[in-house]
Amino acid sequence: MQQDDFPVRISGLVNRFGDQTVHDDLTLDVRKGEILGVVGGSGTGKSVLMRSIIGLQRPVAGQIEVFGNSITDAEPDEEIGVRCRWGVLFQGGALFSTLTVGENVQVPLKQFYPELGRELLREIAQYKVMLSGLPADATSKYPAELSGGMKKRAGLARALALDPELLFLDEPTAGLDPIGAAKFDQLTKELKETLGLTVFLITHDLDTLYEICDRVAVLADKKVIAVGTIPELLATDHPWIQDYFTGPRGRAAQAAQARESKRAMSSNSRAMDKPAGKGA
Numbered sequence: 001m002q003q004d005d006f007p008v009r010i011s012g013l014v015n016r017f018g019d020q021t022v023h024d025d026l027t028l029d030v031r032k033g034e035i036l037g038v039v040g041g042s043g044t045g046k047s048v049l050m051r052s053i054i055g056l057q058r059p060v061a062g063q064i065e066v067f068g069n070s071i072t073d074a075e076p077d078e079e080i081g082v083r084c085r086w087g088v089l090f091q092g093g094a095l096f097s098t099l100t101v102g103e104n105v106q107v108p109l110k111q112f113y114p115e116l117g118r119e120l121l122r123e124i125a126q127y128k129v130m131l132s133g134l135p136a137d138a139t140s141k142y143p144a145e146l147s148g149g150m151k152k153r154a155g156l157a158r159a160l161a162l163d164p165e166l167l168f169l170d171e172p173t174a175g176l177d178p179i180g181a182a183k184f185d186q187l188t189k190e191l192k193e194t195l196g197l198t199v200f201l202i203t204h205d206l207d208t209l210y211e212i213c214d215r216v217a218v219l220a221d222k223k224v225i226a227v228g229t230i231p232e233l234l235a236t237d238h239p240w241i242q243d244y245f246t247g248p249r250g251r252a253a254q255a256a257q258a259r260e261s262k263r264a265m266s267s268n269s270r271a272m273d274k275p276a277g278k279g280a
């Protein structure tokens with residue numbers, strides 16, 4: 001694999017707050033076009049890792065490259081070119097409460113493309129809102145007028161504003177009901193496939209991991225202790241990985257995915273059995 005095959009490369013990362021070491025010699029590569037699930041117990045440093053990648057957290061040591069550009073060495077001005085190639089959905093959406101959804105989506109557009117006219121800004125924002133599965137009239141609403149699920153979608157619309165190649169999602173399904181969470185998962189997968197995105201997805205949601213993640217990176221002991229497909233992870237004997245994936249919730253998610261695959265296969269084979277011709 002070549003440099004271009006890894007939009008994000010992290011090596012030797014160290015993050016500390018006072019005498020608390022969060023990451024110690026952490027290494028991780030994100031492959032182009034994958035949905036990489038990032039899991040780990042609470043406080044293991046998943047969000048700090050994401051913030052380090054997008055330049056919001058200055059690490060104590062280590063190298064982070066995004067699209068071949070060093071984030072760790074760069075001056076703030078140098079990062080701009082790379083920054084517009086990613087979008088971020090923060091935990092809770094992080095929408096500006098005094099702006100409408102449409103105006104929220106316009107924020108990064110105005111920042112990176114100040115020359116865009118008002119009408120074009122409005123049209124792009126409207127398109128991103130609809131791409132995120134919100135009704136068109138959500139554009140003129142304020143965050144306080146939206147449900148939790150709609151806020152996530154509004155945050156997603158803003159993350160997609162600049163047509164990113166790389167999308168960061170921090171616990172996108174947290175707080176959603178199971179149906180809303182499943183719909184958000186499907187939307188993420190569809191966006192990845194249609195827009196050719198690479199997705200860095202922090203989650204505690206086992207259904208999300210089983211349904212849409214190509215690989216999963218596990219944070220524990222201040223490092224990424226394993227990265228691979230779920231079957232590959234299951235083949236390791238790390239106790240946290242075993243507890244996480246084979247505990248009651250892990251087994252339930254695995255069973256749900258097996259049922260879903262069976263249902264998809266039987267509806268595919270019914271479609272193939274159908275005789276072609278008039279009315280078929």
Ligand SMILES: Nc1ncnc2c1ncn2[C@@H]1O[C@H](COP(=O)(O)OP(=O)(O)OP(=O)(O)O)[C@@H](O)[C@H]1O
Pocket residue numbers: 017022040041042043044045046047048049
């Ligand atoms: N700005 C900060 N100042 C001091 N400590 C911080 C700061 N940001 C994060 N931490 C600490 O770093 C550790 C990792 O935090 P982080 O938010 O990355 O965890 P996480 O794995 O995302 O957790 P969760 O799954 O609960 O969201 C925590 O102990 C947290 O208190």
